[in-house]
Amino acid sequence: MEALTPNTIPRGGQDTAKAPKRKRKGGFWSTVLQQKYLYLMSLPFVIWVFVFSYLPLWGWTMAFQNYKPARSFSEQKWVGFKYFHELFQDDRFYLVLRNTLAMSFMGLILGFVVPIFFAILLNELRGMFFKRFVQTVSYLPHFVSWVVVAGIITKMLSIDGGAVNQILMALHLTDEPIQFMAKGSWFWYIVTGSDVWKETGWNTIIYLAAITGIDPELYEASRVDGASRWRQMWHITLPGIRSTISVLLIMSIGHLISIGFEKQFLLGNNLVSDYSEVLDLYALNYGLNMGRFSYGTAIGIFNSVVSIILLFTANGIFKKITKESIM
Amino acid sequence: MPNKAFNATRSDKIFDICNTIFMVIVLIVTLYPFLNVLAISLNDSIDTVRGGITIWPRAFTFENYKTIFAYDTLLQGLKISILRTIVGTLLGLLSASMLAYTLSRPDFQARKFVSTFLAMTMYFSGGLIPGYILMRDLNLIGTFWVYVLPGLVSAFNVFIVRSFIDGLPYALQESAKLDGANDFTVYWRIILPLCKPVLATIALFLAVGQWNAWFDTYLYNGSNGTWTTLQYELMKVLQSTQQGGGAINANDMAKQMAQISPESIKMAITIVVTVPILIVYPFLQKYFVSGMTLGAVKS
Numbered sequence: 001m002e003a004l005t006p007n008t009i010p011r012g013g014q015d016t017a018k019a020p021k022r023k024r025k026g027g028f029w030s031t032v033l034q035q036k037y038l039y040l041m042s043l044p045f046v047i048w049v050f051v052f053s054y055l056p057l058w059g060w061t062m063a064f065q066n067y068k069p070a071r072s073f074s075e076q077k078w079v080g081f082k083y084f085h086e087l088f089q090d091d092r093f094y095l096v097l098r099n100t101l102a103m104s105f106m107g108l109i110l111g112f113v114v115p116i117f118f119a120i121l122l123n124e125l126r127g128m129f130f131k132r133f134v135q136t137v138s139y140l141p142h143f144v145s146w147v148v149v150a151g152i153i154t155k156m157l158s159i160d161g162g163a164v165n166q167i168l169m170a171l172h173l174t175d176e177p178i179q180f181m182a183k184g185s186w187f188w189y190i191v192t193g194s195d196v197w198k199e200t201g202w203n204t205i206i207y208l209a210a211i212t213g214i215d216p217e218l219y220e221a222s223r224v225d226g227a228s229r230w231r232q233m234w235h236i237t238l239p240g241i242r243s244t245i246s247v248l249l250i251m252s253i254g255h256l257i258s259i260g261f262e263k264q265f266l267l268g269n270n271l272v273s274d275y276s277e278v279l280d281l282y283a284l285n286y287g288l289n290m291g292r293f294s295y296g297t298a299i300g301i302f303n304s305v306v307s308i309i310l311l312f313t314a315n316g317i318f319k320k321i322t323k324e325s326i327m
Numbered sequence: 328m329p330n331k332a333f334n335a336t337r338s339d340k341i342f343d344i345c346n347t348i349f350m351v352i353v354l355i356v357t358l359y360p361f362l363n364v365l366a367i368s369l370n371d372s373i374d375t376v377r378g379g380i381t382i383w384p385r386a387f388t389f390e391n392y393k394t395i396f397a398y399d400t401l402l403q404g405l406k407i408s409i410l411r412t413i414v415g416t417l418l419g420l421l422s423a424s425m426l427a428y429t430l431s432r433p434d435f436q437a438r439k440f441v442s443t444f445l446a447m448t449m450y451f452s453g454g455l456i457p458g459y460i461l462m463r464d465l466n467l468i469g470t471f472w473v474y475v476l477p478g479l480v481s482a483f484n485v486f487i488v489r490s491f492i493d494g495l496p497y498a499l500q501e502s503a504k505l506d507g508a509n510d511f512t513v514y515w516r517i518i519l520p521l522c523k524p525v526l527a528t529i530a531l532f533l534a535v536g537q538w539n540a541w542f543d544t545y546l547y548n549g550s551n552g553t554w555t556t557l558q559y560e561l562m563k564v565l566q567s568t569q570q571g572g573g574a575i576n577a578n579d580m581a582k583q584m585a586q587i588s589p590e591s592i593k594m595a596i597t598i599v600v601t602v603p604i605l606i607v608y609p610f611l612q613k614y615f616v617s618g619m620t621l622g623a624v625k626s
Contacts, residue, residue, distance in 0.1 A: 031436050037510035042429040042441050045422050045480050049448060052477050056453020056461050069463075118353075121346055134350050136612060137357050143604045145539030147558050151565045151597050152360045161378040163359065197356070205616055229342050262542065266562065283455050288546075293456050300454030311450070 063297040083298040092282070093299075099188075100278040103264070106192040108252055114200050116245060119207035120233050135208075138201025146198075150266035153194045157181060181267075184275035191263050191276075206248065207241055214240035246318060253314035279303045361601070368392070368598045372591040391595040400552060401560055401596070408538060408557040411474040415537040416530055422480045423529055424522060427488035428514045445482040462547060471554055473547045474540065484529045491525035492518060527614040535604060561596045564589075 032039060063083055065076040087093050118138075125131040141149065156163045159177040168174045180186050218236050227235070261280035268276030277285070279299060287296015362382040367375055371386035379385075395401055429435050430442050453461070458477070467473040495518070503513050519526075541558035548554040567589075 028436075035434075035436055035510070038429045038432060038435045039437065041425045041511065041514065042435075042437065045426050046441055046444060048422075049445060049480050049482075051465075052461070052479070053448040053452070056457035057451070059453055059457025059460050062457065062460070069460075121349065124342070124346055125350065126343060130347075130350070134354060136609060137354055139612070140361075140605075140608065141357060143535050143539075143608055144601055145541065145558055147539075147541050147562045147565065148597055148601055151561070151593060152364060154565070155364065155594075156360055161380075163363065201357070209616075229339050265542075266566070280455060288456055288459060293460065296456040297454065300456060304451060304454060308451070 060297060060301055062294050063301050065294060067294040067297075069291075069293070079294075083295050084302075086295065087298050087302065092277075092286075095274060096277050096279055096282040099264075099275055103188050103191055103278065106188060107195055110192055110196050111199060111203065112249060112252055114196055115203035116207055116238075116241075118200055119204035119211065119241075120237050122204060122208065123211050123237065124229060124233065135201070135204075138204070140201070141198045142202035144198070146262040146266055149194060149198050150263070153190065153197075153267065154181060157190070181269065182271045184272040187268065187272045187275040191267060194263060194267065206244060210241040210244040211237060250311075250314045250318050253310055364594045364597050364601075367591065368594040370591070372588045375591055376588055391591045392599075395592060395595050395599070400555060401557070403552065404555045404557040404560040405599070407471070407554055411471070411540075411556065412534050412537040415475045415478070416533040418475060418479055419481065419484065419533040420526055420530055423484040423488050424519060424526060425514065426480065426485045427492055428518050430485065430489045431492040432510075445480075445485060449482050459546065468547045469551050469554070474537070474543055474554075474556075477543075478536070481533075484532065487529060488522060488525050491522060495521055524614055524617065527611060528617065531607070531611045531615050534607075538603065557596075557600055561593075561600050564593055564596060 061073075064078060064080060066079050066082075067076055122131060122134060125134065157165070157180040159165060159179055162177070162180075164180070165174075165177040169177065180190060214236065218240075219232060222232055222236060261278050261284070264276045264278050264281055268281075280303070283296040283299040283303075287293065287299060359382065363380070366382050366384045367380050368391055369387055369389070370380050370384035371388045372391060374386040426441070426445070430438055432438065452458075462468050462473055462477070467476065499517055499521075500513050503517055508516070539558060541556065541562050544554070544556045544559035545562070549559075
């Protein structure tokens with residue numbers, strides 16, 4: 001790719017003799033002129049990205065001000081770390097942090113391990129048609145919105161006629177229906193379970209692609225040596241997708257704390273709010289909805305900073321172990 | 328060692344059987360909830376209250392659907408949902424393919440800068456409140472554009488298309504250049520038609536994202552019936568009976584619609600929201616699988 005330097009590509013018609021002479025540095029503006037269409041095609045979007053992705057970062061200054069929406073930026077009163085102090089002294093904050101970390105770790109472990117096993121088992125299926133069918137069906141919930149999934153999960157777990165309670169009662173595991181949605185202690189498991197239900201199939205795609213890259217001769221050779229299917233999975237398939245696994249692990253560690261709040265918002269209710277409220281939801285309820293913009297922004301900053309630290313730590317450890325970096 | 332070989336095949340057989348049974352359970356666990364919701368939505372509302380509907384309606388009726396489609400807010404939501412899906416997808420495709428093309432040109436001067444500038448956005452975000460303030464300052468709150476504009480450029484999509492274009496033979500562009508075509512013509516006439524498969528992939532991602540979005544409606548247009556969306560209406564209906572206190576919506580709607588129970592209404596709306604996805608999805612499967620793999624290899 002890099003062999004195609006500017007000089008080897010004829011630009012702007014026949015006059016290619018001039019291009020090599022001009023060299024890169026000297027002709028900055030003339031190159032701009034020559035590439036005007038490329039600039040016209042990318043610059044508007046760069047400005048776009050600046051406005052909608054970078055400009056909000058400027059809003060972080062709000063966390064250090066006593067922000068009043070009516071005043072202009074120069075009229076705001078700076079208060080330093082006041083809102084961070086307030087945040088760290090709020091008991092609710094630690095509760096919310098606990099919920100966030102608990103649900104992220106559960107989500108990380110299950111959302112990471114289950115797809116690997118599912119992909120390996122899918123790969124072992126003999127019938128091509130059946131395999132395709134299972135794949136198609138398992139990707140399906142990924143495309144359905146969390147609103148719908150939350151509705152379905154609530155329905156399945158409901159006390160009157162929910163499938164889960166009916167099965168539990170038919171198996172005599174419980175005498176009366178369990179109120180899953182009303183018990184705080186169940187909430188983390190329900191969220192993690194819904195996530196597994198929704199995303200497992202989808203998350204296998206990358207692993208399945210990695211598995212197809214494994215040399216089939218390895219399997220043949222091991223078969224000649226009399227290796228069982230379990231041994232093949234353990235000694236060929238798993239090591240074969242090791243690098244994919246580690247890259248995806250680092251990426252999910254980076255997103256550990258920013259788990260979003262859709263699930264918690266939609267599945268939670270007043271009865272379980274001590275277990276369902278996560279950082280973003282806390283920022284929404286105690287920041288935005290109460291008009292405390294500065295406080296809410298401080299929560300958001302805390303969230304981002306922790307994410308970035310986690311990502312760099314994970315990447316650093318990964319680099320030490322494998323001498324590779326994903327960033 | 329015939330004995331060992333025999334053991335291996337027998338254990339293989341047991342493994343195959345267990346694996347197949349496991350997959351069948353996965354299929355049931357995935358499909359049953361959808362079929363159950365569908366059956367209830369097609370079942371007579373009074374009959375549903377008796378319980379016991381599994382995957383087949385006991386007293387078949389279209390009455391639930393007739394009722395919800397008589398509800399104006401829902402129709403408005405449907406209209407806006409369709410509109411935002413179309414507009415958001417088209418604009419998203421245009422931005423991703425244009426940017427991807429410029430980034431695929433090795434001679435493009437600002438390539439490195441643009442690519443880094445974009446990639447950075449995948450690692451941070453300003454967060455909820457700064458985003459809200461920005462929308463307010465741009466006067467986008469209470470408008471349709473708040474659904475489309477903020478997410479118009481997605482770095483992830485750009486990189487997927489870029490790696491696809493990188494895989495195309497460069498000679499095609501060169502010959503067009505020799506014929507005097509400018510960069511935009513090359514993009515429009517040569518690159519874009521060749522990108523159909525990858526564009527189908529990201530069109531699916533964009534369309535599903537737009538169709539499924541509800542939080543932007545909640546945040547920016549929650550009190551504004553004109554720009555309500557189907558997902559948001561469903562969210563309100565589902566939440567209303569879950570949160571004991573704020574039980575306004577489904578019950579309200581149910582009262583207004585006389586004989587229909589909130590349960591049936593919820594299920595019917597759920598199906599209306601889900602069906603468009605179920606229809607397009609099997610056709611696009613081969614595209615999104617390749618698209619996902621492309622994106623993963625690159626990032």
